Amino acid sequence: MLSKVPIALAVLLSISPSFALWPAPRQITTGSTALKLSPGFKITTTGIKNVPSDLTDAITRTLNFIANDQLQALVVDRGASSAGVVKTAKSLSSLTLSLKSTGTVKSISEEAILPLESRVEGYTLVIPADGSAATLQANSTLGLFRGLTTFGQVWYELNGNAYTLQAPFHIVDSPAFPYRGFMLDTARNFFPISDIKRTLDAMSWVKINTFHWHVVDSQSFPLVVPGFTELSAKGAYNAQSTYSPADVKDLVAYAAARGIDVIAEIDTPGHTAAIAQSHPEHIACPDATPWSQFANEPPAGQLRLANPATVNFTSNLLVSAASLFQSSYFSTGGDEINANCYTSDAQTQAELSAQGTTVDGALNTFAQHIHGALRSVGKTAVVWEEMLLAHSVDLDKSTLVMVWISSDDVAAVVQQGYKVIHTSSDVFYLDCGAGGWVGQNVLGNSWCDPFKTWQISYAFDPLANLTTDQQDLIVGGQHLLWTEQSGPANLDSIVWPRAASSAEVFWSGPGGNGDTALPRLHDISYRFRQRGVNAISLQPEWCALRPGACDLNA
Amino acid sequence: MLSKVPIALAVLLSISPSFALWPAPRQITTGSTALKLSPGFKITTTGIKNVPSDLTDAITRTLNFIANDQLQALVVDRGASSAGVVKTAKSLSSLTLSLKSTGTVKSISEEAILPLESRVEGYTLVIPADGSAATLQANSTLGLFRGLTTFGQVWYELNGNAYTLQAPFHIVDSPAFPYRGFMLDTARNFFPISDIKRTLDAMSWVKINTFHWHVVDSQSFPLVVPGFTELSAKGAYNAQSTYSPADVKDLVAYAAARGIDVIAEIDTPGHTAAIAQSHPEHIACPDATPWSQFANEPPAGQLRLANPATVNFTSNLLVSAASLFQSSYFSTGGDEINANCYTSDAQTQAELSAQGTTVDGALNTFAQHIHGALRSVGKTAVVWEEMLLAHSVDLDKSTLVMVWISSDDVAAVVQQGYKVIHTSSDVFYLDCGAGGWVGQNVLGNSWCDPFKTWQISYAFDPLANLTTDQQDLIVGGQHLLWTEQSGPANLDSIVWPRAASSAEVFWSGPGGNGDTALPRLHDISYRFRQRGVNAISLQPEWCALRPGACDLNA
Known part of the structure; x- marks a missing residue:
């Protein structure tokens, strides 16, 4: 792995602030x-x-x-x-x-x-x-x-x-970290391929090298998976809101030609209610109400993780889905598993009882199966942090663990010797701060208030409080867009230029380059707009043309 | 004035939530x-x-x-x-x-x-x-x-x-309130006429009848005013970022044909630093630093309100600018006057001393002049609340007072018998919640955090805690977009559908129609997008297709 210490960022401090390289060369x-x-x-x-x-x-x-x-x-x-x-x-x-x-x-x-x-x-x-x-x-x-x-x-x-x-x-x-990503959720709201391609272009302009595609979720299943086409036929919002194998092949090639690997995610065993539309036999607590007792978001529904037929179904689904992508990685998710959903499901309770195990025990078996299946076709698993920290799943050390609940959780992952991708909600979640989206929630804030400014992510130190050995386990990080309140209409404006801030943190390394960051980021916004990506203005143009003049103490 | 009591909104409660009229008919x-x-x-x-x-x-x-x-x-x-x-x-x-x-x-x-x-x-x-x-x-x-x-x-x-x-x-x-507006600031960042026209179209679709155009400010002066063309020649961001008299005429006609009156604002005596580019003789504390001691935003600069030549210049400027618009109203602003700017300006101090008056005294004289000049050409003045509440300017009772600092300030305005337009930052400011925009402000929130959701404005009661007589002074209200962090790239997505919520409050009257609001607002977003306006998604499509299913207790 390459050195993560920034070598000569200080040189930039002495040059014109209109100098527009982003991320800053090392x-x-x-x-x-x-x-x-x-x-x-x-x-x-x-x-x-x-x-x-x-x-x-x-x-x-x-x-x-x-x-x-x-x-x-x-x-x-x-x-x-x-x-x-x-x-x-x-x-x-x-x-x-x-x-x-x-x-x-x-x-x-x-x-x-x-x-x-x-x-x-x-x-x-x-x-x-x-x-x-x-x-x-x-x-x-x-x-x-x-x-x-x-x-x-x-x-x-x-x-x-x-x-x-x-x-x-x-x-x-050369980059300080090998993984510099961006995650898009295409299940809460659908994004046409053209929007994703425009996003891939923009990502490549700031040297982001990974598109983490949270392609399906409980709300919809737009991915057409060979051998499992009933999932999208019944689980997509409509026939047009799907990604065919040809679409995926085209998108993966488009990304790769721009230096971007596409890591797809089929979140399991939670976030799978959409599967119930075609395979109710595999889903516990489908559409259970009140939803808030059975899931973090409506609709409720989780894979029957203790059912051997469901484990087999899931393994085959993941292997088939993974075959659509060229990446060495595939994410099996693993976040927000709701215990009450399984408690309420008589079949799962019977299966756990018959096997003499717990939900966590069954989850471990489930994970061994699906990760083994992926490994057999050459894919390394990516998971959300709960698999390790909440459920103590026995993960292979090659697994990439995404820490999202809090950046404070990074320490616990590296202490166990696992690789980390920084995806923390307190730093990198682009959707925070837009108010609550559940209905009848008149004065609700978003759960991860406040808004995550570019300044917050830019100031983040991926290596803080880690030993040298632990630092070697930090693979990189990314901004993420969950799309409960987003769609094609605001994709560009909610992502850019904020997502460029993590692109620099993970390319140029920690420590940043505070004095030139804002002027250079203005350049990114202006240049992106010239290239057809609707990055927002970070300040009045008066400020953009006068580097430093709108600083707090200027 | 028409009755403000909603007559039959309750009828809507019993009809299909997919029913898509917005604002709800009375x-x-x-x-x-x-x-x-x-x-x-x-x-x-x-x-x-x-x-x-x-x-x-x-x-x-x-x-x-x-x-x-x-x-x-x-x-x-x-x-x-x-x-x-x-x-x-x-x-x-x-x-x-x-x-x-x-x-x-x-x-x-x-x-x-x-x-x-x-x-x-x-x-x-x-x-x-x-x-x-x-x-x-x-x-x-x-x-x-x-x-x-x-x-x-x-x-x-x-x-x-x-x-x-x-x-x-x-x-x-018929509308509950005669004034239902939307304000756009085109000075912090410039918006081409095409963006404003698209916004006017969208406004007309929800029966908004007033475009409050905050056209110039300290950061730039894009309005080409006959006889004062040096202001835009030197104060606009560039020659392309201007509104010519022909542009304005075209825009005013476009708006009127869509049932929209255009009320322009030239904010005085504060927010006028851009005038110093061509008329330094009229501006106190131009570009004074540290700016935070002389203005709420950079750059500092205010009209020399005690200078007779400046008062005359301002009157003539406003009269000429007002001639570009057909409206019966013209806003002279009046917010955020910085006392320290005048204290630091030797000329203003000398003039105040010679006239034996104070800043507030001079402001009153200034306001009488400019409002009188506007009255002489048939225009009624519109002002921000400070003119009345902070500076006790002797305003004509026809003046429309915009309350922006807090909705709590409405009572003080109507108690003095003045007409109010609701523009409160705690309810209607679309820019809140995006983090601080001044530089070197790593963890800064926006000054008016949190984000103002559509639910906040929709729940607002324009008549709360007012007597019947006072209620008659409530002329209406509007959403507002200050554009420190906005531009054409996010105009649609930051405004719509949120601004539709005030359109219904001020058309359909207080009390709202909570159960059908969200489904009907989804309809507005979907229909706007069909018509080329990038309104955002308020929820996952799964929720939009299932009215009520994503309510908090569903």
Whole structure:
């Protein structure tokens, strides 16, 4: 695993706050020379045999972004006073990509889905100030892709020129943490593939490398699973609100070409009421009321975890669903198991009694089965923290444990030697603070009030209070969007630019870079909007054009 | 003024919760007969000489909405089980509009901008169950427009038919309060005309009749004012981020044709730092730092209220700006005047001393001048509450006072006999709850936390704790969007459907209609999205299709 200590973030403190790289590179030196792209600017490769088509596509996208972003510098005159300097600046004619390694060239798509410990994302980007060719070197095409993303953030627009005032650049970059994700819930409300693709694009622009897809839940089952098509036929909101195997294949390929692995989740044994629509025999307490006694959200319903037929059904379902995805990982969920649901289910009580076990005992057996089934097809399990902390399930040490209830729970997971992904509700939940969504709740707040600002997540230290050995178990983290009060209408605005803050925390490492964060994040918002993603304004434009002027004590 | 007591809201309680009228009509009876629109369905007028073109346009828009909304009923099967009933239902061939009065026919646009006490918005809509012609009668074309809006909400779509299951309808409707508004701040961040037009459309769909346009502020001055074009030339964010007189004329006409009066605001004497860009001679403490000692937000700067030249300049500016708008009202603002700004300004101190007066004394003189100037061109002043409550300005009793600091302040305003518009931050501020926006404020909440849910505003009683005489002074109310953290990217999602909740409170009257509100508001969100306005989801679709199933105790 790569070093997690930020190496040269302090360098950024001394440079122009309009400097727009996000996440901040881990080693960077810049100058103060103007440089523009020549009209015939090209991105080429050298020494790469059989250039993968997804790398060629990424080059094309990078050129298109540079041509179309048309983002003026975020200063009061939007760069106008630099017109003379830009006019006489030297021109950069080319950026040349090369691989340091000499082995077989893999595609970005192949490298994006490698196991986390095998993923190589580092790169070295050199942009000389004298107009001589810029170079981008990496040990992987995935690294080249990350470097292209950085290159695309260097340029502002003025009078038809793409320019920077900060040449030369020397950047040696690689992520502090291998897992940098974003989670979307497509079960509370449905999101068309086009919305997810736009989100994947945006994720790639800030080097997020994992899409954690909470694809189904108790409210709806939009995933069409081969051999289990009745689940979506009866459990989706409607026939149009589904993800077919072809949709998934297309989405997984789209993500991988952008350096993103898709980890799907079928939450078990809770959050499965939708399965009752087609398989009532597998669900305890379906639609039981009052729902609040049987589930954290309506409708109630959990898999009959002590029923061998249900365990078998679940294993087969997960294996079939997992076959739709290329990732090495698959999430089996495991959060918010409601004890009362099983207490109220005569069948489950009879089965527990016959087996002489408890719910936790049965859950352990259930987990061994489904995780074993996934392991047999090459998939490592991902779970929510309760599986370990609340139910003491005997998990394989390869399991990725997502800590969501509180960041305070991280210590207990690493103390047991398990890998952690930071997904804490007190830091990374994008839905908090919008008020209660259950009906007849006139003055209700959201359960995880207040709103989680970008500042809260940006200030988060993923390694706080951990020993060096424990720190090695921190795999990364992510923002999450649960969609009780969200849909396509507010996807962009509730996610961006906030989700970029965790992207920097887990790429650039803890410690952050407070003085330049807000100006650079403004740049992200403005650039995202230029690219068609509706990131919100974090401040009045007056503030965005005057870095620091709206600070509390300015 | 019309009666503010809801007459027959209780009737709604007994009807299908999928029934989608918003705001709830004040008198309504419905049946349980299916009725569909015939393929050749027409909306005609009878007895109206010289039908105004904006009424003809409104009819065309209504027909287009009915044809294009394609909104399926929000029930689990989306209406499919009614297919047989709809197939055999009687067909409605026409809706006929007529005016009860026989005087000169005015256009919607003319009636929308009348003084509030002269505005007539009531209508009677009858849709028989037997397929005979539906009728819409009113005393005004504005009333006919409101009735058309209601008619457009009656229909769901199934198998190519626009249908209702609840014929016959008999609706006698009129607003409880004459002022039902929405305020947008276009100074913290700029909004293109197209965004405002889309918002005006959405406002008209829920019978909001006033657009309170907080058009300029300290951060930017986008309004191009004839004779004062230097203000926007130097004070707008850029040349594109301006509203030209032609833009304003177009927007005012667009609004009026949709039954909406545009009340512009040029906030004085505070919130005027942008004027210093072109007229530094008129501004005290421009850009003074630390800003928090001189203003509630950066940048600091207030009009030199004791300077006769500045008073004259302001009067002329307001008169010229007011000439761009057709409304009988113009807001001169008056909030958040910072005493320290004037204390620090030697010129103001000298002028106060020479005049032997105080800031409040000078403010009174200032207000008499600018309000008198507006009165001389036929405009009634609108002010924020501090003018009366904090500074005891001697306001004309015609002045509309907006209470924003707290709804508790309403009593003090009506006790002095002034008219009130409810704009309270504790109820109607759409921006609350998104965290602090000033920089370096890592854990800051928004100043008016928490988030103001639709439930909070919907539960608000505009007449609470007031005597009958005082109740007559309540003119209406509105939601407000201050845009420190908003822009075009999240305009729809932060405003809708929340702003519809005040639209119902001030149309249907206090007391609300709790049991049907959430299902009907879901309908508004779904219908708005069908019409291109990105209203958010208030709950998982599972809940939206099952009215009441996600209530707290369901």
